[in-house]
Amino acid sequence: MRNTDKILLAGASGLVGSALKRRLDDDGLVNILCPSHAELDMSDNRAVADYFDVHKPVYVFLAAAKVGGILANNTYPADYIYENLMIQNAVIHQSYVHKVKKLLFLGSSCIYPKHCPQPMKEEDLLSGTLEPTNEPYAIAKISGIELCWAYNRQYGTRFIPVMPPNLFGPNDNFDLETSHVLPALLRKFHEARSANRKTVTVWGTGEPRREFLYVDDLADACLFLMNLEDTAVPYMDRPLFNIGTGEDISIRGLAEMIKDITGYQGEIVYDRTKPDGTPQKILNISKISNLGWRAGIPLQQGIRQTYKWFLKHKDYI
Ligand code: GFB
Numbered sequence: 001m002r003n004t005d006k007i008l009l010a011g012a013s014g015l016v017g018s019a020l021k022r023r024l025d026d027d028g029l030v031n032i033l034c035p036s037h038a039e040l041d042m043s044d045n046r047a048v049a050d051y052f053d054v055h056k057p058v059y060v061f062l063a064a065a066k067v068g069g070i071l072a073n074n075t076y077p078a079d080y081i082y083e084n085l086m087i088q089n090a091v092i093h094q095s096y097v098h099k100v101k102k103l104l105f106l107g108s109s110c111i112y113p114k115h116c117p118q119p120m121k122e123e124d125l126l127s128g129t130l131e132p133t134n135e136p137y138a139i140a141k142i143s144g145i146e147l148c149w150a151y152n153r154q155y156g157t158r159f160i161p162v163m164p165p166n167l168f169g170p171n172d173n174f175d176l177e178t179s180h181v182l183p184a185l186l187r188k189f190h191e192a193r194s195a196n197r198k199t200v201t202v203w204g205t206g207e208p209r210r211e212f213l214y215v216d217d218l219a220d221a222c223l224f225l226m227n228l229e230d231t232a233v234p235y236m237d238r239p240l241f242n243i244g245t246g247e248d249i250s251i252r253g254l255a256e257m258i259k260d261i262t263g264y265q266g267e268i269v270y271d272r273t274k275p276d277g278t279p280q281k282i283l284n285i286s287k288i289s290n291l292g293w294r295a296g297i298p299l300q301q302g303i304r305q306t307y308k309w310f311l312k313h314k315d316y317i
Contacts (some may be wrong), residue, residue: 006058009034010061013036015169016106016218057100061103061106064087073137081136114130119282121284163240202255208280217297262307
């Protein structure tokens with residue numbers, strides 16, 4: 001990408017989109033389109049077509065999506081499949097129609113089977129049944145991958161699907177009902193310390209293991225992939241890239257770490273009426289590692305940075 005190329009950041013205000021924006025700004029890219037939801041409903045194919053007609057983006061980062069934690073996915077399955085299908089259908093199709101040079105589609109590690117051998121390789125896609133709590137979301141994301149592959153094969157487009165693990169960082173959702181575990185625990189431990197509460201409740205058994213990636217590392221990987229030579233990406237042969245750290249931690253371990261970072265002194269209790277979800281999710285990252293990319297921000301450091309952001313913004317989010 002050249003500094004003046006027109007880049008559409010679909011989902012620019014979210015966790016991933018805002019990290020991409022920070023990174024593109026830092027790199028001196030000056031022609032970035034960041035339409036707000038009020039300006040452009042990404043799930044409206046007609047509106048997306050009109051937007052592409054007027055603005056003519058050359059590169060597209062498709063980070064717009066309906067995302068949420070285990071409980072939100074389980075409670076609103078229709079919203080998760082419908083909204084994601086609509087957004088990706090519109091943006092991927094219009095990127096083809098308007099001859100976008102490259103598109104990067106953000107998926108999620110929940111596309112892999114519930115009992116996938118760990119760490120999960122790109123080739124494990126569709127090799128087993130999905131985790132029921134996020135099956136509708138996962139099927140939408142799998143459809144997005146297939147859409148990228150189908151357009152590449154039929155129309156010669158350069159669309160790259162990428163699969164990150166559980167992401168976290170500035171601009172995350174800290175709502176206790178709909179968020180992912182890491183921001184939820186930061187908020188719970190912080191509020192318990194401030195209110196001198198004796199216990200903090202962590203959902204499930206604490207046994208599941210997850211891989212967490214700081215969102216600025218994801219942005220770095222996305223630019224790395226977008227800037228790869230065409231010969232490095234098998235566009236005609238189902239390109240797919242896992243992006244991660246290659247390390248996981250139990251929810252119990254994460255809770256202890258966040259307890260320590262927030263300085264909370266009380267007890268942790270586990271609410272076993274809440275679902276655990278997939279027992280383990282860790283990505284095999286050898287494909288992207290072999291191309292020369294590595295994550296740079298250790299988990300503890302990323303959590304400290306996120307906590308700092310939360311403390312600064314907690315009254316407005
Ligand atoms: O992050 P999380 O909601 O999503 O939950 P998933 C991860 C684990 O943390 C689960 C436990 O075992 C939760 O039960 N957990 C403990 C908590 N305390 C809490 C809490 O206070 N809040 C939350 N949210 N969890 C999502 C998928 O799965 O991950 C999506 O539903 C997506 O589709 C996303 O793929 C990355 O990792 O289980």
